[in-house]
Amino acid sequence: MAVENSLCKLDASTASYTSLHDHKGDLIVASADMNIIEADWTKHIMLQIDQAQPKVVIMDCNLAENCISQVMAHIDTCSDAKVVIEPTSIAKASRLGSLHSSCLRVFPQNIIKMVTPTASELGQIYDSFARKELFDDYDDWFPVLDSLGITSSFREKLASNKTLAPFLSSGILQQAFSLLPYLERILIKLGPQGVLEVAISSDVSAYKSIPTTSQYSPHCIVTSDGHKIGENHMGVVIQYFPIPTENENITIKNVTGAGDTFLGVLMAAEPTWLQPELTSVEQEWDKWHQIYIAQLASGLTLQTDSSVSTEIEKWKK
Structure with a gap:
């Protein structure tokens, strides 16, 4: 691993993580000391962004809220980079709701382009936003939500979809x-159930012309019919990706690094799809393929005692 851009803090302890798993490899309890990550790394991170362009x-919620807020503000003014947030844990996920208000602007001025929570972390993020009364913003938040076409008929369509109905009844x-008005794209990691993507689209009608003959296509695609802007209709796009067949009936040794593996492999492909516009069939097919590969890589990590499987490089090739 390259370390030339790393920063040492001699007066602090290296981050540590201890976890206990059952005989199936499932996590029972974990404890982490990430205090060193919560130090003020803001200037160093900004410098690396300026140099690397x-x-x-990608930032995770081990970083302190103030650091995340300042880095996001810097990106907003000095970089074209898209911001992706990994919540890290249920406890840390609530930090998203505590970010500076300038970092939680609504679509299309939003800074955060994607978050990748588990279902439990999603609930924690929702609660943190509710506590900050971000869902009581009728000047900015509500008009965006209202424009997405999340009507009673759309909810009925979801309720009648056998694949998506459980996610509706559970509140996910x-x-x-x-x-969505704050975060634009939410990629929910569901463990053995796969991945659920919920995203804003600036033209949901474009999905009608996307062929689903790809072997990596989602199990289902459902769109709402929101406000018309010019010739296009705003809306929500929901796509469900079950786990690859290669990940079925695997022997799980630990679940610690599966989420990090998934996101790392997904973003390593330099995604062109972190935007609300669907510009081509290739853009969408690339996303489907990348999610498939990321799930495969996550499955490899589940089967190793290491935090990340060394077999991943084979999948990248």
């Missing part, structure tokens, strides 16, 4: 809808 900046979809 990345297309995507309702929470995602409320958060």
Whole structure:
């Protein structure tokens, strides 16, 4: 691993993580000391962004709220990079709701382009936004939500969809809808159930012309019919990706690094789809393929004692 851009803090302890798993490899309890990550790394991170000029900046919620807020503000004014947030844990996910208000602007001025929570982390993010009364913003938040076409008929369509109905009854979809004006795209990791994507689209009608003959296509695609802007209709796009068949009936050794593996592999492909516009069939097919590969890589990590599987490089090739 390259370390030339790393920063040492001699008066602090290296981050540590201890976890206990059952005989199936499932997590029972974990404890982490991430205090060093919560130090003020803001200037160092900004410098690295200025030097590297990345297309995507991924931050996790181990970082302190003030650091995340300042880095996001810097990206907003000095970089074209798209911001992706990994919530890290249920406890840390609530930090999203505590970010500076300038970092939580609504679509299309939103800074955060995607978050990648588990279902439990999604609930924590929702609760943190509710506590900050971000769902009581009738000047900015509500008009965006209202424009997405999340009507009673759309909810009925979801309720009649055998694949998506459980996510509606559990409240996952309702929470995602409320958060979308701030976060634009939510990729929900569901473990053995796969991945659920809920995103804003600036033209939902474009999905009608996307062929689903790809072997990596989602199990289902459902769109709402929102406000018309010019010739296009705003709306929500929901796509469900079950786990690859290669990940079925695997022997799980630990679940610690599966989420990090998934996001790392997904973003390594320099995604062109972190935007509300669907510009081509290739853009969408690339996303489907990348999600498939990321799930495969996550499955490899589940089967190793290491935090990340060394077999991943084979899948990248």
